[in-house]
Amino acid sequence: MLSKADTSIDRYFQVFANTGVNVAFLVPTETGYTKSIMDATSPVRDLLYTEKVHNYQSQKQGPENKAVVPAFFVTSSGTIETSASLYRPVTKHGDPRIWFRNLKEYCRPYNLLALIVIRGAIYVFNLSNPSISESVLDINGIAREIISEARYVKNAIAEELRNKIQEIHNMGYLKSITPGDPGVGDTLENALGIKRNNSKNPDYKGIELKTTRTTKGGIKRTQTRETLFAKVPDEGLKYRQIVETYGKIQIPRDSDKPRLQLYETCRISKPNAYDLQLAIQENQDQLQLIYTKDNISKYVSGWLLKNLKDTLLLKHHETFWVEAASIKKADGEYFQYNKILHTKEPNASLLVPLIEEGKITVDLAAHINPETGKWRDHGMLFKMFPDDLPMLLGSPQIYIL
Numbered sequence: 035m036l037s038k039a040d041t042s043i044d045r046y047f048q049v050f051a052n053t054g055v056n057v058a059f060l061v062p063t064e065t066g067y068t069k070s071i072m073d074a075t076s077p078v079r080d081l082l083y084t085e086k087v088h089n090y091q092s093q094k095q096g097p098e099n100k101a102v103v104p105a106f107f108v109t110s111s112g113t114i115e116t117s118a119s120l121y122r123p124v125t126k127h128g129d130p131r132i133w134f135r136n137l138k139e140y141c142r143p144y145n146l147l148a149l150i151v152i153r154g155a156i157y158v159f160n161l162s163n164p165s166i167s168e169s170v171l172d173i174n175g176i177a178r179e180i181i182s183e184a185r186y187v188k189n190a191i192a193e194e195l196r197n198k199i200q201e202i203h204n205m206g207y208l209k210s211i212t213p214g215d216p217g218v219g220d221t222l223e224n225a226l227g228i229k230r231n232n233s234k235n236p237d238y239k240g241i242e243l244k245t246t247r248t249t250k251g252g253i254k255r256t257q258t259r260e261t262l263f264a265k266v267p268d269e270g271l272k273y274r275q276i277v278e279t280y281g282k283i284q285i286p287r288d289s290d291k292p293r294l295q296l297y298e299t300c301r302i303s304k305p306n307a308y309d310l311q312l313a314i315q316e317n318q319d320q321l322q323l324i325y326t327k328d329n330i331s332k333y334v335s336g337w338l339l340k341n342l343k344d345t346l347l348l349k350h351h352e353t354f355w356v357e358a359a360s361i362k363k364a365d366g367e368y369f370q371y372n373k374i375l376h377t378k379e380p381n382a383s384l385l386v387p388l389i390e391e392g393k394i395t396v397d398l399a400a401h402i403n404p405e406t407g408k409w410r411d412h413g414m415l416f417k418m419f420p421d422d423l424p425m426l427l428g429s430p431q432i433y434i435l
Contacts, residue, residue, distance in 0.1 A: 036061060036387055036390050036391070037390065038063070039145070039146040039162070040144045040162055041146040043059060043146060044391060046148065046161055046171075047384060047393075047425035047426075048424060049178070050181070050381060051384060051426060051429075053181050053182055053428075055381070056084055056085060056381065057150050057383050058080070058148075058149045058383055059148055059149070059387055060132075060147040060149060061144055062137070062141065062144070064144075067138065070133050070137070072133060073129060073131065074090060074120065074131055074132040075317075076316045076319045077339075077383055078132060079130055080339075080343070080383065081151060082151070082156075085154075086154070087103055088120045093120070093122050093130075095124050095128040096122075096123075096124050097121065099122070100120065100121035101120045102117050103118050103156060104155040104156070105118040106155060106156070106158070107140045107160070108158060108160075108166060109176075109177075110165040110168070110176060110177060111176060113157070114136075116137075116140075116158075117135045119134075120132055134158060140158070141162070145160055145161075145163070146160075147159065148161055152180070157180060157181075159181075191239045192352065192376060195238050195241055195354060196376070196433055198226055199222075199354070199356065199371055199374060202225045203370060203371050203372060205225075206370060207368035207369060207370045208225060208368060209221075209365070209366055209367075210366055213366070217367060218245045218247055218358050218360070222358070222369070223243065226238065238354075241352045241354055243353075243356060244260060244356065245356045245357075246258070246260065246356075246358070247357075247358055247360045248359055248372070249359045249360050249361075257420060257421070259397075259419050260418055260419070260420055261416070262346065262394070262416045262417065262418055262426075263349045263415075263416050264416070265345050265413075265414060266413075266414050267335035267336055267414070268336060268337055268338045270323070270336050271334055272335075273398075273411055274409055274411075276296065276323070276334060276335065277294060277296045277398075277411075278294070278402065279334075280309070280325060281294045281296040281308070281400075281401070281402070282296070282308065291405075293401045293402065293403055293404065294402040295400070296400055296401070297399050298398055299397050299417075300323060300398065301392050302314070302389060302391075302392060305327070309326055309327045310324070310326075311323075314386060316386075319338055320336040320337065320339060321339060321342060322334070322336045322337075339385075342385060343385055346382055350377065351378070351379065352377070352378045353378075354375070355375040355423070356374050357372060357373040357374075371435065372435050373435060374433040375430040376431040377423065377428060377430045380427050380428075381426060384426055388418075393418060393419075393422045393425060393426075394417070395417055395418075396414060396415065396416055396417070397417055398414060399411065399415065
């Protein structure tokens with residue numbers, strides 16, 4: 035639905051990420067606007083549930099079960115009091131609905147609306163209105179003041195971890211304890227006394243560690259996407275079945291033996307070389323993997339949006355993104371850890387919009403040996419460029435070691 039908005043959402047990601055405020059976006063269609071009815075999309079339902087405003091899941095169908103909650107339209111000079119009607123009609127399976135009193139006086143069809151909750155009331159920002167959007171972007175604007183909140187205070191465990199990594203930096207270049215790409219993370223964790231495991235929980239007392247090379251063999255590397263988390267689909271074809279169905283026989287660069295493989299990035303905007311792409315189905319609360327060819331789409335697998343958000347919140351409640359320089363010596367690779375980006379409390383309500391905008395993509399990385407049937411996968415990887423991380427994770431604290 036965001037793709038139909040008459041204003042790009044891109045300018046506003048940073049503002050909401052920095053404040054740490056949960057936000058949901060709505061785009062009234064021509065039909066919905068005329069009939070005074072809008073779908074309460076998954077992000078809207080999540081926002082109202084998380085902020086303890088309303089639970090659509092427990093709401094019964096019919097007008098007699100409608101809930102009315104306080105709301106405000108935000109302008110560049112203040113707010114206008116209104117109310118929001120939250121209900122599930124008897125028809126159409128009771129799909130959740132939302133409408134704001136006097137909305138037609140505040141916006142037009144396909145305007146981009148941002149919703150936040152303050153003390154149980156819904157605040158609506160029409161980001162397609164130039165005066166309101168500028169007030170949101172202006173650090174001294176009234177609209178910006180409404181969504182501003184105190185930043186997360188310094189944490190004792192984070193300070194402890196920072197000091198330990200500083201000590202490791204001061205030791206100079208450390209020899210990699212494992213070959214290849216995993217070495218940069220394994221070597222740091224080993225120096226910190228962390229045993230390698232496959233747990234999905236954060237690495238150091240609740241803080242996730244993500245480590246990457248900034249140089250390799252002394253040469254500066256081109257920026258690559260960071261892995262936010264790995265997550266297989268909740269429904270549809272399993273990972274191996276996807277490769278068996280849509281993979282291609284290819285010969286990897288470092289071998290002369292063919293294999294059935296699927297190494298490719300999936301995004302919303304268009305199918306990849308395997309004719310696979312992503313799609314958001316908000317009414318089903320799903321991010322879907324679909325096969326699209328000759329303008330015909332077929333469902334492959336799906337992730338529940340709630341599970342993706344829960345995974346993000348668990349994995350990156352607080353994260354140290356550690357950068358390392360790499361040099362090669364006769365006996366192997368060595369790392370020195372030089373910089374930390376410290377992020378806290380990801381804004382999970384921005385996960386879906388960032389996927390829709392192509393800022394977050396999904397990499398499939400797996401293959402099958404056709405002779406032995408041996409299977410290998412590196413996970414289904416949700417990735418993002420480092421420069422875009424603040425859109426989801428807020429403004430990081432940067433420590434130069």
